[in-house]
Amino acid sequence: MKKSALPCRESKPMEKENSAFKPPVTNLKRRKFLKNSFIAIGGLGTITGLAVNNVFAGEQTAASPLKDPESFADGSHLERMRVELLRALEKPVDQRKWVMVIDQQKCVGCSACTVSCNSENNLPPGVVYRPVTKVEVGKYPDVSWVFTPRPCMQCDNPPCVSGCPVNATWKREDGIVVIDYDICIGCRNCIAACPYNARTADFGDFFGLETPEIMDYETRPNFEYSKEWPRNPGSHESPIGNARKCTFCLHRVRVGMLPACVTTCLGGATSFGDYNDENSLVHELVGSGRAKRMKEELGTAPSVYYLI
Amino acid sequence: MNKAQKTILFIIWLAVMIWGLTGVFRRLVHGELLVNYGSYVPWGLWVAAKTYFVGISVGASILAWVVYAFDIKQLRPVVRPALLVSAATMAAGLIVISFDLGHMWRTYEVFTRPNFSSMLAIATWLSMAHLIYVIAALTIELKPGRTHSSTLRIMGWFGLFLAVTFSGGNGAEFAAMISSPYWHSSLGPIMSIGGALLSGVALVLASVALFPFSPEQDNPQLLKILSRTVVGLIFFILLLEWSEFSISMWYARGEDYNLLYSILFGPYAYVFWFFHIISGSIIPLILLLWKPAQRLSAGFGGAMVAVFYFAVRLNHVIPGQVTPAMKGLQQAYTDKWLTFAYFPSSNEWAVFGFSVALSVAIFYLGIRYLPFSTTNSIEERGE
Ligand code: SF4
């Protein structure tokens, strides 16, 4: 992919993967300390009710947060991915290649991923990152549903990026396609250019706009790109007016948490990890012979694989 | 035009302007909350309007550049109205597209941090170059007899190059997108240039025939040449459309078939048949072939072609977005913004009305107050 010179990118917090957001060695030690503390508290029988407002809060949604991730050998899908994620974060950002694999035979079409994504990113009306399509196939009595969750494909050759007139969107070295909300002019060229309808626009709407009160949760900031993005009615500030898209929960991933959709998937249908890690689950699944990519013929080279 | 006619036209203009200003005010206060385009049809009326105005601007300027480049004395009187039409419609195009941006105050970034692999960025740069060039030519027109004809000839050739590149770029903005098989056509840039020429020359014909501002423009021979040009261009556009539709639909299958079928026979078929074919092609053809040199007939024929060419722009921009990328997406997650159906909101129409009224005002003020010499001719320019 063509890399255009963008000096401003270097100074973005999201790019400092190996400094401020590097979780490996020291963070793991801190984790162990915190986890030991949790175990102590857990001994008092209070752990399950704790709402911890720090980077570990999200991890509590994953299975068995009290165990040392490095010690897992029980084959747990989520724990394996989490260990692999931490392992990948120890590498420089340009040596990681984030990939998502969605097993359509396991997907039950519950849309839990859509809901958790909306909640994680505090998405307003008009913006959706991961809808799940439900298509009926066959004829009675041989009828079934095909469920297709559709995140951003994080294309290796993304048409959305080439068309942006102001270089507000680009592909990171680890494969995630991002948008700088402070630069985006809201022309929606990228939305028109995406062959997967994976980008949506923030028009400044609120679910409670035509009701007596806009609820507090709607105006709370989201934390995309590891920054606070508040949205207020009547405001024209970003992310209002911008194109928006799934980032594989980059803000979670960089601190060692799996994307929200992965942790909440009921059927265990969504896998996430570093494709450059030969021992990773995603590497295994992509090589299973069942993996297909959507609209491969367009040459966009998606980073999302479907097991059909 | 008598006083009563002028008053009626002024009242209509004023009404449209006031309505348009309310739309602009609401757009500035409420942002994009009052629009009907959305996340699945991200480009609506305003983008279609931009392509329409920009097309007219380029087409009208091409007429002027051809006269300069080939030193066509007979058509010399159309240069000034052509340049004025070009400047006025370009201004309208830039205004209307700025309201389409989620962050209109950041437009300058296209110039400060451009991505030149983006057709949109290229087209924006070319649009600025085009506007500056047209204004430069208008300035020359204000100083009759000061510019040598060889300079004008060079200006004409360079203007032609710029206009054709710009217009082709506008077409390529859509045609280069792989997301929509309907847009992704190599005919796109050609259609864009052809459409620009047709709508631009037709509007110049209308302005020269209905509102001549110098005695030289009141010339049946001149009207005849312009009318014939417009007739030829109508046939050219219809030929391109026939090629596009027949190739894609002949065997009644293929990716584009359903979409093109719905353009021809779907709920918005009237846009194609009534606005484009009947009002924008057949009636003008009758008028322009019947009395090509008569002011009313040529004027209305030209005006109808120019006005109803908007139907072609709409039919290009909107249908390219109404097919979901994957089956079932339209039902997967729904709200007002996540729909593949689109009809412009009243506020979108109002802002469009504002841009029309603005371009009319610029044109009128131009012919009324710019000190064009009425007797200026190419001979007086130092030949
Ligand atoms: S799926 Fe669409 S938005 Fe995502 S990277 Fe590919 S082209 Fe861009």
Ligand code: SF4
């Ligand atoms: S909407 Fe924003 S990110 Fe998308 S192409 Fe326009 S400026 Fe770039």
